[in-house]
Amino acid sequence: MPVKTMRDAINEALHQAMAADDSVFVIGEDVAGCMGSSGKPGSVGGVFGVTSGLYDKFGPLRCVDTPISESAIVGAAAGAALMGMRPVAEIMFADFIGVCMDQIVNQMGKFRYMFGGKTTCPAVIRFASGGGFSAAGQHSQSMYQVMTAFPGLKVVIPANAYDAKGLMLQAIAEDDPVLFFEPKALYQTSCDVPDEMYTIPFGQAAIVREGDDCTVVAFGQMVNRAAAAIDALAEEGITCDLIDPRTSSPLDTATILESVAATGRLVVVDESPPRCGLTADIAALAADRAFHSLKGPIKQVCAPHSPTPFAPELEAAYLPSVEKIIAAIRATLS
Amino acid sequence: MSIPKETLLRAYRQMKTIREFEERAHAEIMNGQIPGFTHLYTGQEANAVGVCEHLTDADAIVSTHRGHGHCIAKGADVVGMMKELWGSAEGLCKGKGGSMHVADFDRGILGANGIVAGGPPISVGAALAAKIRGNTQVAVSFSGDGSVNQGTCFEAMNMAVVLQVPAIFVIENNYYSEHTNIRYAVGCDDLKARTEAFGFPVFVADGADFFAVYEAAGKAIAHARAGKGPAGVFAEQGRYHGHFVGDPQYYRGEGELEDLRENHDCLKNFRARMAQTGEVSDAELDAIDGEVMSLIERAVTEARAAPRPSADQVEQDVYINYGT
Ligand SMILES: Cc1ncc(C[n+]2csc(CCOP(=O)(O)OP(=O)(O)O)c2C)c(N)n1
Ligand SMILES: [Mg+2]
Numbered sequence: 282m283p284v285k286t287m288r289d290a291i292n293e294a295l296h297q298a299m300a301a302d303d304s305v306f307v308i309g310e311d312v313a314g315c316m317g318s319s320g321k322p323g324s325v326g327g328v329f330g331v332t333s334g335l336y337d338k339f340g341p342l343r344c345v346d347t348p349i350s351e352s353a354i355v356g357a358a359a360g361a362a363l364m365g366m367r368p369v370a371e372i373m374f375a376d377f378i379g380v381c382m383d384q385i386v387n388q389m390g391k392f393r394y395m396f397g398g399k400t401t402c403p404a405v406i407r408f409a410s411g412g413g414f415s416a417a418g419q420h421s422q423s424m425y426q427v428m429t430a431f432p433g434l435k436v437v438i439p440a441n442a443y444d445a446k447g448l449m450l451q452a453i454a455e456d457d458p459v460l461f462f463e464p465k466a467l468y469q470t471s472c473d474v475p476d477e478m479y480t481i482p483f484g485q486a487a488i489v490r491e492g493d494d495c496t497v498v499a500f501g502q503m504v505n506r507a508a509a510a511i512d513a514l515a516e517e518g519i520t521c522d523l524i525d526p527r528t529s530s531p532l533d534t535a536t537i538l539e540s541v542a543a544t545g546r547l548v549v550v551d552e553s554p555p556r557c558g559l560t561a562d563i564a565a566l567a568a569d570r571a572f573h574s575l576k577g578p579i580k581q582v583c584a585p586h587s588p589t590p591f592a593p594e595l596e597a598a599y600l601p602s603v604e605k606i607i608a609a610i611r612a613t614l615s
Numbered sequence: 616m617s618i619p620k621e622t623l624l625r626a627y628r629q630m631k632t633i634r635e636f637e638e639r640a641h642a643e644i645m646n647g648q649i650p651g652f653t654h655l656y657t658g659q660e661a662n663a664v665g666v667c668e669h670l671t672d673a674d675a676i677v678s679t680h681r682g683h684g685h686c687i688a689k690g691a692d693v694v695g696m697m698k699e700l701w702g703s704a705e706g707l708c709k710g711k712g713g714s715m716h717v718a719d720f721d722r723g724i725l726g727a728n729g730i731v732a733g734g735p736p737i738s739v740g741a742a743l744a745a746k747i748r749g750n751t752q753v754a755v756s757f758s759g760d761g762s763v764n765q766g767t768c769f770e771a772m773n774m775a776v777v778l779q780v781p782a783i784f785v786i787e788n789n790y791y792s793e794h795t796n797i798r799y800a801v802g803c804d805d806l807k808a809r810t811e812a813f814g815f816p817v818f819v820a821d822g823a824d825f826f827a828v829y830e831a832a833g834k835a836i837a838h839a840r841a842g843k844g845p846a847g848v849f850a851e852q853g854r855y856h857g858h859f860v861g862d863p864q865y866y867r868g869e870g871e872l873e874d875l876r877e878n879h880d881c882l883k884n885f886r887a888r889m890a891q892t893g894e895v896s897d898a899e900l901d902a903i904d905g906e907v908m909s910l911i912e913r914a915v916t917e918a919r920a921a922p923r924p925s926a927d928q929v930e931q932d933v934y935i936n937y938g939t
Contacts, residue, residue, distance in 0.1 A: 312873040316809065317799025318791070320870030348764035349731050349792055380730065415650035415702065417713050419729030442835045462674070587933045590924075592702030592712035593650050598926035 282473035285353055288476045290442040291331050291407075291463065294449035294534070295369060297478050299339050301369060305453055306343040307332050309354055309371030309407075313346040322346075327371055329409055329468055351377050355384035355406060358596035362404035363392065363405060367453055375408035375424035375462060389458045401456040405449075407466040410438075411502050412589050412600055421589035421596075423501065425462040426551065426558040429529040433461045435483060436530040440504035442472050444527055447481030464502040474496075484531035488540075492520025495546040495610050497562050498537055499525060503550045503601060510606035521548075521610060529559055534566055541567050545576035546613040552600055555583045580609035616830055623895055624903065626668050626825055627885055630660040631907045632693060633684040635740075635884060637856075640683070640700060640714075644860045649700050653714040656684030658855035661881035662787050663688035665820070665828025666755060666848060669836045671921050675723045675741040675754040677734035679900075680715050681854075682727025685757055690722040697914035701805025703921035710924040711932065732758065732765030735784065739771045742780035742845070747933065753781040753839045761792020761800055763810070765843045772845070776814040781839035784847045785823065787831070789854045794866050815845045823879040826888065852879060 285293065299305045313336035314325020325334030336344040347354050351372055358370040378385065385406065392402045402535075412421040429436045435457050439445035443462070452459040466573065489504060490511050499507035504525045511521045522540040526533050538541070547567045549560040560581035567579055569595050583602045590596055627717060639655040643649050656663070659681075667676065667688035678685040680918065687693060697705030700714050718726035725741060728734045732847040734756045741754035760767055762918055763786055788806065790797050803809050811817045818831035828850050835846035853875045857864045866874075889895040 311795060314794040315796075315866045317796030318794070318866035319871070320794075321865040324865040328793065344800070345666050346795065348795075348802075349761045350764050350766065377730070380767070414652070415713065415717055416652055417711070417729065419715070419733075420652065440819075534694050585930050587930050590711050590929055591651060591708075591716070592704075592710035592924050594926070595710060595924050595929050 282475055285442050286469050286471045287442040287445045287463065288329060288331055288438065288468040290446040291449050292333055293439055293474070294446045295335060296338065298450060298453045299335065301478070304365060304369045304389040305369065306345060307335055307369045307371065308345040308347060308358055310347055310349055310373060311349060312371055313341070313344050316346045323566050328373060329465065331407070332371065332464070345608050349465045351381035352384050352468035355381040356388065356456050358404040358406065359384060359392070360390040362402045362458070363400060367403050369405045369407060369453060373409060374420050375410035376419050376422045378408070378424050378428070382499040385428070385434070385460070385473045386431050387589065390431050393457070394433055402458045403456045405452045405459045405461055407461045407463060411464045411466055412596060413466040413502065415591055415593050415596055416590040417591040423462065423551070423553045425460065425529055426553040427488060428460050429559065429562070430557065433458070434530065435482070435528065437461045437528050438501045439463065439527065440467065440501055440525050442470065442474050444481060445477050447476055448527060450478055451480040451483060455483070458574055462501065466502045481527065483528045485527070486533035486536040487525045487527055488522065488536070489525050490521060492522055492544070494519050494544060495548060495607070495613050496537070496540040496544045497521050497548045497550065497610065499550040500525065500529065500559055501552065506601065507550050507606055508611065509603045510560045513603070513607060514610060519610065520615065537563060537566065538571050539569040542574045545574050547575070547579045548582060548606065548609045548613055549579070550582040550601055550606055552584055555581060556586055556588050558583060577613040580612050582606050582609045618829070620894060622668060623889070624899065626664050626829070627895070627900060628903045628907065629664045629688050630825065630881055630885065631904060632910065633660040633687045634661065635907050636683060636687060636693060636697070639915060641856060641860060643915065649714070650702055651713045651715070652859055653700070654681040654831040654859055655679050655854070655856045658875060658879070659787060659822060659852050660684055661825040661828050662785065662822045662850045662852060664913060665825050666785055666828060666832040666838065669832055670723070670753070670755065672721065672723050673752050675725050675738065677725045677738040677741070677756040678727040679734060679757050679759060679762065680727065680729055680731070681759070682717055683714070686717045686719065686724050686727065689724050691717065691719040691724055693910060694914045694917050695719070697918040698921045702920065703918060704924040705921045705927065709928065709932070731920065732768040734758070735768045735771035738782050739775050739778070739780060739896045742775065742782035743778060746778070746780045751840050753783055753836055755783045755785055757785045757787060759792060760786070760788040760790065760797040760806070760838070761795070764800055772810070772813040775845035779844040781842070782845040783839050784810070784845065785837050786847060786849045788849065788851045791858065791866060793858045796866065803852070810847050815847060817847035817849050819905065820848065820850045822850035823881050823884055825881050825885050922939045
């Protein structure tokens with residue numbers, strides 16, 4: 282099977298979805314690039330390269346380059362979706378949700394419910410999320426934990442190239458609005474990705490490692506770190522389940538609860554700050570629904586209650602590390 | 616307009632300091648010395664200096680992601696800024712913010728900004744504070760040709776007029792927002808007219824000419840200081856580098872960069888003008904060049920040697936007092 286990066290896998294999904302369905306289009310800042318300039322329109326393909334080649338293939342009507350206007354971009358996607366199109370909008374950095382929150386939360390996310398189930402809004406909004414680049418407080422946030430709180434929105438966080446392609450094709454096929462968070466630290470990571478189109482259903486976790494002693498649930502770029510922690514402990518004979526929910530909304534609670542019932546222990550890992558986040562959410566789920574199977578304390582490994590710092594050594598201390606995950610797993614066992 | 620010699624010398628020094636700060640930052644980024652995302656101001660120096668020469672420490676500026684020039688022009692400590700780019704614990708923001716978040720409140724610098732058009736509303740607030748207090752302070756926000764298309768920028772401009780506050784909107788047209796030309800991203804043909812339609816005067820200047828910006832900004836700032844409400848400055852001048860360091864710049868036309876450096880250089884223009892008027896000698900300017908070079912060298916040497924932040928600082932300064 283061909284090996285592809287996450288960036289290329291998502292790009293391939295966009296190419297294939299647009300070729301298969303005329304109602305799919307992309308919209309966002311520099312998704313083509315070089316518009317109005319001496320350069321060739323389309324030569325940028327998004328600042329992370331994810332929409333590369335779409336302008337050449339599908340032209341300006343379906344690769345829609347915009348001014349810097351996030352509210353209007355999301356609103357335009359939402360409006361086109363109400364009319365039956367399937368837009369895929371790019372909001373560059375997830376942090377810029379701050380600029381277009383109303384269109385996402387109060388508009389797009391609530392249409393169906395407020396309008397009595399009489400409409401659909403099949404828009405996908407893509408974001409590059411997460412830390413690791415010394416990009417400081419306004420370009421490093423994961424944001425998906427916040428957006429998970431809003432009913433009406435579906436929230437996707439792929440952790441590898443294979444999942445990214447299948448989840449993107451599913452996101453485009455969904456009739457509900459979908460927020461698609463691409464951990465930017467993973468764009469260049471690669472794995473086997475089939476050339477053909479395939480989908481991965483939402484609400485179905487991936488079981489990344491199987492073991493007996495502890496359940497570890499991790500999201501996005503933390504899945505690899507959790508796997509590294511688990512592999513290190515395996516050398517000591519400690520084995521863990523590693524669950525990557527892949528979508529935080531809907532959440533595959535059954536897989537998590539089944540695993541906790543079997544291992545009796547739970548560690549939840551995410552790069553976001555702790556309050557009202559995914560680690561707290563899943564810890565609460567287990568405390569509520571699996572209390573009697575628990576043999577030790579539930580541990581949360583996440584960022585502190587602080588914005589993301591700039592200096593590399595501060596950010597390294599800020600983000601959950603393999604060592605912190607190992608320590609948390611040990612703490613559930615002691 | 617006659618400008619005191621002291622101002623001329625300081626303006627040149629500031630422009631030269633920005634130029635050399637940015638060129639050195641560029642080199643150090645290429646060497647892998649400076650982490651994060653850095654956007655260089657090289658080429659646009661006259662905009663920042665032409666505006667800030669009219670301001671005092673009591674006046675406020677609100678900057679952008681391309682903020683080094685604004686901050687230096689407003690008097691930020693250059694060594695502290697370099698340390699901040701390095702992420703040192705002794706940086707202006709203790710290594711918490713980096714290039715995109717330089718701030719120096721003793722100098723009225725309310726911060727660079729990583730969010731495009733995050734600044735203009737904040738400048739309206741700073742100007743509102745001056746109006747409520749009844750003093751003559753003003754607040755300046757800088758916006759790019761891309762930034763002006765954000766709703767926040769429109770809202771700030773309209774509200775500044777409604778509230779009649781001393782806010783000055785400086786629009787720097789460097790022709791591009793990231794990889795997109797203004798011809799595409801600004802829907803109308805005349806951005807100056809669009810801005811004026813909000814209801815305040817906008818003064819236009821060639822951004823390669825310190826004297827032009829100084830004059831235009833002088834009118835705008837005098838208007839605001841006199842209690843006549845907001846005003847604008849619209850300056851055109853390309854940037855010499857890519858949007859960020861490493862930008863392949865596919866959007867450039869042939870010879871565009873060479874033309875910018877050759878024919879649109881505020882430092883060259885300044886020297887030419889001085890040679891013509893005789894107000895400042897070449898030797899005086901050369902001496903400034905030398906002093907600037909040693910300042911930048913010292914800034915880099917100190918930034919390299921400066922103490923690094925420690926992990927316990929991650930959770931400091933989130934709040935003043937959180938009670939736990
Ligand atoms: C809300 C938001 N959207 C997008 C970006 C990404 N971005 C950073 S700078 C920039 C271009 C800004 O162009 P302009 O205002 O002309 O300023 P210039 O870079 O030319 O100085 C963009 C799109 C951002 N930082 N914030
Ligand atoms: Mg610009």
